[in-house]
């Protein structure tokens with residue numbers, strides 16, 4: 406069962422002996438159970454940092470993050486993460502990559518399960534991403550898109566409440582990316598997981614999400630939240646899709662322009678002539 410995610414006054418600073426870099430200082434966001442949320446914004450605005458904080462891979466400098474009534478302070482089985490690099494174990498078959506992950510989780514939770522039962526669970530998730538025929542293949546035999554589907558199946562097989570995805574299709578070609586977007590929506594509809602999906606791609610965000618959170622930089626912050634009230638499956642030729650794309654592009658361009666102006670300003674001061 407999914408639970409509400411609450412990010413309250415979240416601040417993150419990276420510090421060393423000489424200086425302190427503030428990524429963001431006051432992010433507030435709520436994600437409803439079963440919602441598909443996209444995080445969009447210019448490079449460096451803190452999308453991955455925010456995702457890592459939710460995953461528990463980083464610690465907050467200030468504020469709090471709750472999933473249901475549990476405060477997030479460390480990684481946990483209630484959150485599955487899919488990164489741009491699928492990070493499969495090359496010495497294990499596709500099926501065993503998933504079995505390995507579930508087994509580890511069951512052991513941590515003290516659950517008993519036969520090898521055969523584990524394989525059945527793993528296989529059911531491979532079927533969901535249409536890869537059951539490749540269960541005995543090793544990762545190096547798979548395309549980038551197939552590897553990423555295994556990574557998604559592996560994350561889902563742990564049955565997390567929240568699926569965190571950091572540009573999972575960022576390294577794939579456009580065609581494969583579109584196929585996986587479609588598949589992801591089907592899997593999301595079937596599993597009803599809450600998904601937080603980081604992307605640079607405006608179309609991808611609108612195609613997938615219930616809401617698009619647009620973040621800004623210097624300081625990192627939420628600029629705007631766009632509800633995507635368009636029936637699925639969505640097509641980019643839909644009039645409302647195009648209008649929303651224009652709106653988000655305008656806001657994002659202003660933000661990027663602002664950053665460029667700041668950067669060029671520095672350059673100008675260094676080279677006044």
Ligand SMILES: Nc1ncnc2c1ncn2[C@@H]1O[C@H](COP(=O)(O)OP(=O)(O)OP(=O)(O)O)[C@@H](O)[C@H]1O
Nearest residue numbers: 419426428446447448449450451452453454455605
């Ligand atoms: N471990 C770290 N130590 C110091 N600075 C960091 C660390 N991790 C991230 N940063 C800085 O925090 C800022 C936000 O980084 P982050 O990767 O979250 O941005 P992003 O929006 O995901 O960017 P991109 O879209 O390029 O992946 C960047 O300026 C980055 O250099």
